[in-house]
Amino acid sequence: xxxxxxxxxxxxxxxxxxxxxxxxxxxxxxxxxxxxxxxxxxxxxxxxxxxxxxxxxxxxxxxxxxxxxxxxxxxxxxxxxxxxxxxxxxxxxxxxxxxxxxxxxxxxxxxxxxxxxxxxxxxxxxxxxxxxxxxxxxxxxxxxxxxxxxxxxxxxxxxxxxxxxxxxxxxxxxxxxxxxxxxxxxxxxxxxxxxxxxxxxxxxxxxxxxxxxxxxxxxxxxxxxxxxxxxxxxxxxxxxxxxxxxxxxxxxxxxxxxxxxxxxxxxxxxxxx
Numbered sequence: 001x002x003x004x005x006x007x008x009x010x011x012x013x014x015x016x017x018x019x020x021x022x023x024x025x026x027x028x029x030x031x032x033x034x035x036x037x038x039x040x041x042x043x044x045x046x047x048x049x050x051x052x053x054x055x056x057x058x059x060x061x062x063x064x065x066x067x068x069x070x071x072x073x074x075x076x077x078x079x080x081x082x083x084x085x086x087x088x089x090x091x092x093x094x095x096x097x098x099x100x101x102x103x104x105x106x107x108x109x110x111x112x113x114x115x116x117x118x119x120x121x122x123x124x125x126x127x128x129x130x131x132x133x134x135x136x137x138x139x140x141x142x143x144x145x146x147x148x149x150x151x152x153x154x155x156x157x158x159x160x161x162x163x164x165x166x167x168x169x170x171x172x173x174x175x176x177x178x179x180x181x182x183x184x185x186x187x188x189x190x191x192x193x194x195x196x197x198x199x200x201x202x203x204x205x206x207x208x209x210x211x212x213x214x215x216x217x218x219x220x221x222x223x224x225x226x227x228x229x230x231x232x233x234x235x236x237x238x239x240x241x242x243x244x245x246x247x248x249x250x251x252x253x254x255x256x257x258x259x260x261x262x263x264x265x266x267x268x269x270x271x272x273x
Contacts, residue, residue, distance in 0.1 A: 029087045033104060035078060038139050046135050047078040048106065051090070052147060053099040061150035063100045063178075063258060065089070066140060068158030068165040074109045081106040085159045085183075088248040096251065098258055101147050105139065107132035113158070113165025118186035118215060125171055125188040133168060137176070152262040157181040159244040160211060167219065174198050179260035181253065183244045184208055186215030189222035199230040199260045203247040205239030232256075 033049035040046065053062055067089065069081035082104050093100060107113055113133050115126040129137070144151055156177050158166040163185020170180045171191045179199040200223070204216035213235065220233045234250075236243050247253065 029082060029090055030079075032090065033082050033086075033102070038135075038142060040135060040138060044135070046105070046139065047076070048139065049078060049082050049104040050143075051100075051102040053101070056099070056148055061148050061153075063153035063155060064140070064143065064147075064149045065100050065102045066136070066154070066156045066169075067102060067104045068113055068136075068156070068162030068169075069104070069106065070158075070160035070162055071112070072160075074107055074112070074161075076106070076108060078106055085162075085244040085248060088245045089157070089254075092248055092251060092254045096254060096258070098254075100258075101143065101149050103140065103143060105132070105136045107165075113161060114168045117161075117164050117211075118167065118188060119212065121189065121218060123186070123188055125168065125191055129168065129172060133165060133172075137169070137173065140176075153178050153258075153260070154262075155179050155181070155257055155260070157183070157257075158185065159183040160185065160241065163211070170195060170198060170200070175262075178262045179257055181247070181257060182216075182219075183247050184211045184216070184241060186211070187219055189218050192219070192222045192226045192228065195223060195231075196226065196228050197230070198228075199232075199256075200228075201232040201234070201253055201256065203234050203236070203243055205236045205241065205243040207238055207240045208243070210241040 032051045036048050036050050038046045038048065067086050070084065073081040073084060086104060111132045112130060115130055143149060154177050156166050156169050157180065163182040166180055166182035167185050167187030170177055171187055174194045177198060181201050183203045202216050202220055204213045206213050220231060223231045236246060
């Protein structure tokens with residue numbers, strides 16, 4: 001990307017922060033993301049944060065955005081994981097005047113979103129999901145019953161470790177989601193045929209020293225070879241690991257994400273999609 005393009009995007013991020021400051025001064029991300037707990041059938045308690053529309057319209061269902069944090073935000077405090085990436089995502093929603101149910105679970109060290117990181121070409125997805133991922137999906141199904149969520153507009157996104165977690169989730173349960181935005185992550189290149197109908201927008205910086213950009217490039221190549229027509233890829237030139245602020249500040253991506261729906265009847269002349 002040319003230098004002018006980088007400057008333009010950095011100015012956009014600054015503009016988002018500036019314009020949303022009056023709103024965030026009144027309602028910070030910490031304030032908007034309520035402390036919640038979920039108890040599963042065997043009595044295990046799982047803490048998470050969630051934001052719901054402040055003034056929901058009657059008989060209206062909203063999209064559900066599931067946000068998976070990175071490895072540096074693992075823990076049990078139920079606080080650290082909402083401080084990176086998520087604030088920019090929420091600011092973008094505000095600028096678009098869009099409301100959503102936002103779910104932010106927190107995994108613990110030793111109980112990551114994935115059993116191992118898909119850093120190499122020979123990576124294979126584990127037979128079973130990690131407990132943190134399993135309970136996150138269980139929680140999502142519970143929220144579908146308890147919150148005004150549109151089941152046809154469930155979106156998964158995550159950064160770094162959460163990017164790997166996003167790939168893991170959509171490769172295990174592709175029919176559950178309407179779209180996904182994995183950021184600087186990677187997945188199993190052998191398990192992409194089930195993603196043919198799932199819109200996916202991938203982001204990565206080409207100077208990433210934490211997660212090699214090849215992790216995303218491999219997934220894009222594998223998906224396109226498998227006939228996945230709904231894959232988008234943005235690679236930022238000269239950008240290191242933190243490309244998530246720019247990705248979540250991308251208004252076109254946010255509009256695209258919120259426009260994705262499952263079970264939408266297509267015109268007969270688009271039968272090949």
